[in-house]
Every structure is written in C-alpha cells, then in structure tokens.
Amino acid sequence: MSWHTKRMAAFDLETTAADPEAARIVTACIVQVGGGQPPQPATWVADPGVEIPDEAAKIHGYTTERARKEGAPAAQVVEEIAAALGQALSHGIPIVAMNARYDLTVLDRECRRHSIPTLLDRYVDPVIWPVIDPFVIDKHVDRYRRGSRTLTALCEHYEVKLDGAHDSAADAIAAARVAWRLGATRPELAAMGIEELHHAQIEWARTQAEGLRAYFAKTPGKQHLAAGVRGEWPLVPHQAEAGGL
Template identity: 60%
Template sequence: MSWYRGRLCGFDLETTGIDVEHDRIVTACVVQCGGGHPTQSATWLANPGVEIPEGAAKVHGITTEQAQAEGQPAGQVVEQLVAALSQVVLAGIPIVAMNAAFDLTILDREARRHRVHPLTDTVGDALRVLDPRVLDKQVDPYRRGGRKLEDLCRTYGVRLDGAHTADADALAACRVAWRIGASRPELAALTLPALHSRQVDWAAEQALSLADYFRRTPGKESWADGVRTEWPFIPHQQDGDL
C-alpha cells in the first residue's frame, strides 16, 4: 500500500514570530487521519512566557492576555507535543508539516529551552516527514503564483477552514499531501524512507535556487544569506540564548 493511503499525522504550530532560534510556540496541533481509521486531533494553547507581538496575534488570533489566562505553561506543552509526536513516529506514521523545517526547528529549540528531550534525539532515524511545500515545488516547479498552504489548497482542491489556526492547517496539510500522492504515481511508488531522503535533497536544491533568485533581484540581494538548506529541521549548533 502506498504511503498516501496509510495513516498520516499532521503537525502545525502558530508562534510568536518567524525566528526559529528565539520565537515561541503559542498554539499547536497534532492530528492523525486516513488509513481507514477515524481522525484524532489534539490541540494545545501555550503561555509562551513572552509578549505575543501584535502582528503575530493578528495572524493566529491569540493575544498575550489570552495566552496568559488560558494557556498551559510552555514547558508542559512542549513536553506533551514531543511525547505525542514520538509515539506517532515510532509507530511508523509520517509527520506531515507544511514548511517542516520551520515547525520542527521551533519545536527542537523549545524543547532545549525547557529541558525536554528533543524529538529528533528521541526517535533518531525513525523520523519520516512529508512536506507539501517541498513536494509541490518538486512536481510542479514552474507553476506561477504562491506556495503558501492556502495556495496549495486551491491548487489541489482542498478545503481550508480557519487558515492560520493550528488544527485547520495541520489537517489541510495532510489533505494536500494525500492529493499529491494520489495524483503523482512517481511519488506514490516510493517508500516512506526513500521519499523522506529525496525530500532532503529536493529541499536543499529548492533553497539554493531561492537564494540564487534573491542574489539576482535588486533590493533582495541580502536575503540570500538567510536562506537555509537543511530539512526537515535545522540542527542545533550550540547552547546559546534560547
């Protein structure tokens, strides 16, 4: 049976910002779907321990006041997230994450910040990730338009209710991955380990291409230096100001 017909686990975070080294988790969702079994979803609201910038709150709808009043301590949320994802990975289920290197890197840094054993240290080589963004760029590299989740949902005919909420985005990412697998026999034929390995290479190639585009675009030349090629997460280099 092809990977897209099996169980998938969507994972999504909403955060205080886009700096993977310093920003914090605000909301999270882990949803299991497909494989002939009912959908199971778990969501979290964290008190990140820092102010949530107004710009971030406008995206995901969670203010500092709400997070402080209703959120669990961040360390508890991170511990529960790592436990939930570890259980999924060790059961052989792939994690589906749109722009996986962002969410998995944020989770890794939050784990280290709160002295939680990181996901990748727990599951090791068992980790299998499906990134709809990487897959879509590989199978349709010249399509015009955006590549955000909302764009991919339109392209692949997936309904997205409540964009920029972790639960809606996690489930939509799974549905997009399913549609890509169902429509691309060359991907459907690959085993999960092989597809994960291919995405490591594809993501690096896509990042290098983006950096080259920035270097050739007036006003964006400096952006090239911030493009990272690592996937599905950026390895932690050294202890610092987390």
C-alpha cells in the same frame, strides 16, 4: 498500499515569530488521520512566557492576555507535543507538516529552551524520520507554476478544503489533505516508499534552497536575504550540532 493512504500525523504550530530560532509556541495541533481509522486530534494552547507581537496575534488570534488566560505553561505544552510526535514516529507514522523545516525547528528550539528532550534525543537519527512536507513536494513536482505556495494557495490549487487558515488544527488537517492529494494525483510519488520519499525531500529541499539563495543574491534589494536561506530539512540543526544532519 501507498504512503498517502496510510495513517499520518498532521502537525502545525502557530507561534510568536517568523524566525524559528526566536519563535515561541502559542497553539499546536497533531491530528492522526487516514489509514481507514477515525481522526485522532490533539490540540494545545500555550502561555509562551513572552509578549506576543501584535502582528502575530492578528494572524492566529491569540494576544498575550488571551494566551496567559487560556494557555498551559509552555514547558508542559512542549513536552506533550514532543512526546506525541515521538509516539507517532515510534509506530512508523509519518509526520505531515507544511514547511516542516519551520515547525520542527521551532519545536527543537523550544525543547532546548525548556531543557526537554528533543526529537533528536528521543529518536537519534532524523534521516530516517518519515516526514511529508507538501511545500517541498509541490515545489518539486510543479516547479515552474507561478503564484503563491502558501497552504491556502496549495489548497486552492489541489482543490482541498481549508476550514480556517492560521488555525493550527485547520492548517494541520489541510496539510494532510494536500499530502493525500499529491499522492493520489502523482503516480511517481505514490510509487515511492515512505523512506524513499523522505530521502528525496532532503535533496529537493536543498536544491530549492540553493535556487532561492541564488535568486536573492542576484536581485537588487534582496541580496541581504541570501545568507539567511537554509537548505537543511526536515529541521535546521542547532548551532552546537551543525553538520549532524
């Protein structure tokens, strides 16, 4: 039974910013799917405690006022998300996240911001975390395909349903569908054990980052972006722990 036919915990965040070091969680979803069992969704809305920029609100639909009215305190939401992911990991259920480096880094920084145990605190060795990242896998198996690699683009390419982009629940489920499709259509992926796939993604993500960094470095007007490209995966280490992954 291949990893793509087993239970998966699809995870997605909508936030206040593109920079994971500064982003605050606004909405989140973890939905367990697959494995011959019914879906088990959990969703959250948080009051991030900061102003939500207009450009972010236009993407996910939550203004500062709406988040304050509908959201739970940020610390409560962060604790519940970390606990839910930790429970999945403790049962060997892989986390599926599109561009996992972003979402897991945001969660890590939010935990630290609110003095909440991180996933690193709860599960010390991230090298053995089972994480499935459709973004990294797709770029590896089809590296020369032109065009966008957003979740919407991947859903179109792999012919899977996306119920509503930039909604955390819809995006989480769509990422799981793309992951399933990758496993179902790529025998070389289906043949890999989940730990083997996880370790492979660490190397694939590093190689992809090196290529992007080199591209920025040689492209006029984009050289300044090269320094910001990070190759660590599935999350960027906190500055105090750099080198620990």
